[in-house]
Amino acid sequence: MVTFLFTLLILIPIAIAIDIAEKIDNFLEHQDLGFLQIVDEYYINFIIYYANTFMPLALFIAVILFTSKLSNNTEIIAINNAKISFTRFLLPYFIGATLITLLSLAMNHFVVPSSSKIRKKFELTYIKNKRQNQQFKYVSDFSLQLTDSTYIFIRNFNTQSNAGYDFTSEVYDGLNMKSKLVADNIRYNDKDSSFLLQNWRLRRIYEDKDSIFSGNKIDTVFNFTPKDLIYKSALSQEMPSDELLKFIEISEKRGVKNLNAYLVEFHKRTSLPIASYVLTIIAVALAFRKRRGGTGVNLAIGVGMMFIYVFLLKISEVLGAVAGVNSLVYVWMPNIFFGSIALYLYLNARK
Template sequence: MRIIDKYILTKFLSSFALVLILLLPIAIAIDISEKVDKFLRHADLSVTEIIKDYYIHFIVIFGNTFMPLALFIAVIFFTSKLSSNTEIIAIHSAKISFTRFLKPYFIGATLVTLLALGMNHFVVPSSNKIFNEFSKKYLKTKKYNQNHLTNINLQLDSNDYIYLKSYNLGTKQGQKFTYEKFEGTKLKYKLMAENIRWIEKDTVFRLNTYRKRFLLEDRDSIEQGIKLDTLLAFMPNDLVNIDDLAKEMTSIKLYDYIEQSRQRGVGNLNTYLVEFHKRTSLPISTYILTFIAVCLAAKKRRGGMGINLAIGITLMFVYVFFLKIVEVLGAGAETNAFVMVWLPNIFFGGLAVYLYFKNAKN
């Protein structure tokens, strides 16, 4: 590794660490100002517990979230500084091509990507679990009962839906159950029951005071009874907030859960798949954002660093906005979660390639 590579790589990593260290205290200060009154409501809650069970995991979760933004700002900042000091011109004058100039950036992006992959797949899920448990226990305005769920809607696949007015995960019993099957936009079958209970030894659901309705072409057929044991394409744990459940599992457990759910015939697993694929796509975006930042900042512009930062931050927020949209769309039953999650990287990857060739020609 040449001296110039060590110089750029040192600037890369130190600037990244500095921006991240500056962003986290701001986030913590804002969070404390919003939560301090809720902390004070609990006389038994010590400062040590708040730091250990909440803010340490807050730093892990939000530090991981801020990584792409911190990296993007850091690369634009120090590369713009190199450009304004005419150091990049001197590098090109030494017959170092733009491609060769990118080598230390590639090494730095690789180090950050490996860190982010480890965080996303193994560390952050554990922190999410402790962080969410603390939040449910101390920060909810009302007493939070983790076992009692209300007004549950769940899409099993593109045509099947269930609804429960309430469900208790402890007793595995629910009230006012409805199952609906559609063909396109037409309702074809509806199953209703006053209560539902999971029979674990038989792996079936027991419906009490049930009513079946078949919607035929020329008439409706209705069947009712007192008790019905039936198979349904979900399990009691599927009724938990699936977004939280997915985020609290390490990638190995999440993958096993997805495979088990597929074997049980659960149709719509896209929320889990979005979370699973996002844990890899976000770290890989480090490369894309790094190269975009270098290409934007490598040229000396009128207006200096401020213009580069303005353009860069705008692109960063477009990327985040795009990412949130595809996450929501990717959770739909009729979409390909893998394609949707990687779509922002594909789009911005194309932009990175365009900017690279534009700079390489000059």
């Protein structure tokens, strides 16, 4: 555990130094931005995010360093001569991996999303350029299914001012339209969760006649908020897991076609911590034999495998976010691949 903390404390300052080098110009552009604000709103949350991300990888390197030291000191030979099985030898490693996995799961599902919300708000305010900020500000040509029979369409909506234009709401009974509400302008009131419609027209359709109503202004309620109009994968990182699951469930009922970006984020919060067990077995199996070249060879092999794991993880995230695929399978694919390697190494190490 001491080696793990030492490895983590090496990785975090490197990540901070690289990030400062990239963003120092953005910080200096804002004269009202102080050092304490940068640390409090950005780098504390930056450390929380990357410390949690690096945990399984830091554990992997720590196990290689620690086990290689045992091997170089011929302590593992003494353990083998004492007839202690390889499975029993792994037990302390798994206790440490379990502690780190539980901590990482708790942070992934509850702590990191809240921290990411503060960090991303800071980035949008002081780091992102205007074009990048616009992607969350304007929504155009958006349609949404509120219930089994109610559909809405908005030509353009500004999520910052909570106002838009060219709004349509249609209610169906099966394939037959029952009513259609059209408004030139729409504005959301956050205080009472109501919508103000301007220059509205309501048409009710009956079997033998239609009724048409119109007016300048009307207050009404719909089963959505401006936040529901923004379907961006980045927002999923800011939601605790219970809120994210509820959001996915509501979005499925509303007929949103592709939610895989959100499902990838949810599944990744569990798959990455569980990888600690897989990486621990691989690291012990690589380092428990004494090699010519010592710790350096084991560390080089371990770092190489670590980069392969991160590479596969990124590929699986991209492929898992594609519509029509099983995101759960793609997110767990790196663990399945490296799990098979871990099983092979474990069975050979037992001999």
